[in-house]
Amino acid sequence: AQTVTQSQPEMSVQEAETVTLSCTYDTSESDYYLFWYKQPPSRQMILVIRQEAYKQQNATENRFSVNFQKAAKSFSLKISDSQLGDAAMYFCAYRSPRGSGNTGKLIFGQGTTLQVKP
Amino acid sequence: GAGVSQSPSNKVTEKGKDVELRCDPISGHTALYWYRQSLGQGLEFLIYFQGNSAPDKSGLPSDRFSAERTGGSVSTLxxxxxxxxxxxxxxCASTRTSARGETQYFGPGTRLLVL
Structure with a gap:
C-alpha cells in the first residue's frame, strides 16, 4: 500500500522569504500523481500544484514550485516570496491512476502547518 | 462556476443519533469521493462513486456508515x-472523468461533533 509522510508538523517563514515543505512517499507503482493541497482555517482544500510521475520536469505555479525526485520518492514544495495569505495547513497527496481496480482516491500525508510572520 | 458544496457546515448531535451529510458536486463531474479528517487519523478515504458503477466502499470504517448518490449528482453520507x-x-470531492490525472475539487466540509 502507498504511504505519504510529511515529517514537519509545523514550519514558519518570514514574509517575502522562501520556505520548503518536505514530503516523501512509498509506492511500487511507476505511474502516479502527486499533489500539494492547501487548507486554510476555512477548511476548503485548495489545489496548489500537481505533478505527474512520468514528467521529469518539475511543476511550477507562480510562486509555488516542486522538487520531484522520483528515485528518492521525494516531493517537496517551495514557496517563494511568502505572503501572509499563504498561512495554512499544507497536505501532500498521492494518487494512483484510475482503472485496474484503482479508485483514484487521494492518500494524504499528515500535513504541515505553515505560519507566515509579518 | 459553482464549486462543490456541502451541508450542513456544522452539525452537533448526541451520541446514538443518526446524521445525514450532503454533498453537491460540480455540475458535470461524474466521480465523487468522501473523505474524513480527524485529529487521530488524519485525512482518510471513505467511499467513491463513479457514474452508475457500484461504489467503492472500502474506506467506510463500520457498517454504521453508508452513502448514496442519486441521479449521478447529489450524494448523502x-x-x-x-x-x-x-x-x-x-x-467531499468531485472530478470529471478524463483520460489522465484529473484533479479532485473539494467542498468546504461538514464539521460533525458528537456529544
Whole structure:
C-alpha cells in the first residue's frame, strides 16, 4: 500500500522569504500523481500544484514550485516570496491512476502547518 | 462556476443519533469521493462513486456508515447511531472523468461533533 509522510508538523517563514515543505512517499507503482493541497482555517482544500510521475520536469505555479525526485520518492514544495495569505495547513497527496481496480482516491500525508510572520 | 458544496457546515448531535451529510458536486463531474479528517487519523478515504458503477466502499470504517448518490449528482453520507469517535470534518470531492490525472475539487466540509 502507498504511504505519504510529511515529517514537519509545523514550519514558519518570514514574509517575502522562501520556505520548503518536505514530503516523501512509498509506492511500487511507476505511474502516479502527486499533489500539494492547501487548507486554510476555512477548511476548503485548495489545489496548489500537481505533478505527474512520468514528467521529469518539475511543476511550477507562480510562486509555488516542486522538487520531484522520483528515485528518492521525494516531493517537496517551495514557496517563494511568502505572503501572509499563504498561512495554512499544507497536505501532500498521492494518487494512483484510475482503472485496474484503482479508485483514484487521494492518500494524504499528515500535513504541515505553515505560519507566515509579518 | 459553482464549486462543490456541502451541508450542513456544522452539525452537533448526541451520541446514538443518526446524521445525514450532503454533498453537491460540480455540475458535470461524474466521480465523487468522501473523505474524513480527524485529529487521530488524519485525512482518510471513505467511499467513491463513479457514474452508475457500484461504489467503492472500502474506506467506510463500520457498517454504521453508508452513502448514496442519486441521479449521478447529489450524494448523502449517513452515519447511524453516532459515536464520539465519529467527530470529524467530512469532506467531499468531485472530478470529471478524463483520460489522465484529473484533479479532485473539494467542498468546504461538514464539521460533525458528537456529544
Amino acid at each position: 449517513t452515519i447511524q447511531r453516532t459515536q464520539q469517535e465519529d467527530s470529524a470534518v467530512y469532506l
